[in-house]
Amino acid sequence: MGKNAKLNGRCLCGAVRFEAIPLEHEMGVCHCGMCRRWSGGTFMAVECEGLQIVAGEEPAVYRSSDWGERGFCRKCGSSLFWRGVGGDRAAVSIHAFEDPDAFAFASEIFVDEKPANYAFANDTKKMTGAEVIAAFTAKQDAGNA
Template sequence: MTEDIELRGQCMCGSVQVRAASNRNRVAICHCDMCRRWSSGPFMSVNCREVAFNNEGSVSRVRSSDRAERGFCRECGSNLFYRIVGQTNYQMAAGIFNNQDQFRMALQVFVDEKPSYYSFSEQTKCMTAAEVLAIHAPK
């Protein structure tokens, strides 16, 4: 088992600071239509648990589908996380963390929904929408 790393970061304005534990230094990229509308590009995230926000009052949550919610800073609008409702893990926005050089791109999901105007050169595991939903959709 990989040893946990502690991640620290904050939103753009600093109203929300976060501490989280992760046993991965991998970044996952989601190309789905909803993530692209939310972030104006693919959503890049780190799988985290034991997530603690210093100022929960500045964290807004929106139920974005029947299975998931997204969080952002109420003050500056920075995207903070995507989370499947009922799970304890968060897909935290990779860009909010300090020391991002420790991360490496490892997975791309909803690759069948990726528009043609961008691409990544890293070799990663790629999953279609159907493959992702087979794992994470409510049964």
């Protein structure tokens, strides 16, 4: 997989087929309560740009907070992506891509919300919810300067 390569993905039933360009060959895991309820576990995703539906149906989009929304298949319910409201990038589920092994496990966020009954063995960068929000806010402020 080369840099800026478009990858194809789909939901479980194939009703939503998309392409996206991963920004890095790394995935992150979110342990926040919303992601765990939405995905049935941790949400494993890669940050992408150029997310486009190329066949089938448009995914349903649920606005889960003032600043974020989640996309999923209307037929099978597959969790597909999280994106900032009005954003041009999305955190796309690695499991929606054909080769989830293509992404190195690099980071975990909202580690302060992670239940105590599991832990990943990988050595990853870890951030609390407060650290994630501070970094997100700083990135937005820098973009508006």
